[in-house]
Amino acid sequence: MLNARRSVISFAALAMLCASASAADVVNVYSYRQPALIDPLLAKFKAETGIEVRVVFAENGLVERMVQEGANSPVDVLLTADVGRLVEAADRGVAQPVSSEAIHAKVPANLRDEKDQWFGLTMRGRVVYASNDRVKQDAITYEELADPKWKGKICTRPGNHPYNLGLIAAMIAHKGEAAAKTWLEGLKANLAVKPAGNDRAQAKSVFAGECDLAIANTYYMGLMLTNEKEPEQKDWAKSARILFPTFQEGGTSVNISGMLLAKNAPNKDNAIKLMEFLASDEAQKIYAEGNFEYPVDPKVPAAEIVRSWGSFTPDSLHVADLAKYQAQASKLVDEVQYND
């Protein structure tokens, strides 16, 4: 009896939702990415297709929310700022595969799930900011960061931040855990100061002369160079240049922002239209430019300021390995007492 009544109520609620916008012209998005970054894209999508995109933004807990909502979840598409959230969503059973030639053609195989449950849209490199005044060389490997020649010269944020865990995970994937631990011990021994602050704070330390090399994501260089609210950040950025480190047997470590189709997507056709739009050349370009990132399709040009840093070869490692080895990376950070 109670159950029957409940289903009447939920049917009424559903009818109200449908009245406000028919299922034919809506797609619901949960986004870990800031509204300012995705709004221009979604407006363009609406202009081209007539489909309205409703967005719920949160910095945390969206995957958990999808799990809790289960079959009643209103969400169609999840947008994330890193690969970890994509893998988490797939592992927790709230994603479903999309087989789309249009998406496959635009996203390299190592930047999308093998089972097509998630896809990269933009990427950023985990690179070195090198002091213009004090560093002469123009190339470096990740392995070299553990060389004693850099003793007391390197700054990084804490080792257990996801950005650093991703890099350490990539090192584990390339060389195995034992070699990655030796490398991390060497890197720790080269730190100028105890790890603290975010990536921009490391650039500030290079500017202040506390260290010669900092490890940071590519896009912060763009965000600092164009920062009108805190113009002192322009000076931090101008004191250094980006070196694109490579693994001895590989390229530059990259992470992705990405998308997936929700397991119970109520507007599946519209969701796939949105996903194909987001993977298109036009959308990748706008999306990447908004945060000084790189389109995942190498044929789509990055913003001018990003191109001015030079070109690089993204590591061919499957980006899922950054999530796969994250727990092992975290264990190594503890074992070498990286933050102490």
Ligand SMILES: [Fe+2]
């Ligand atoms: Fe960031």
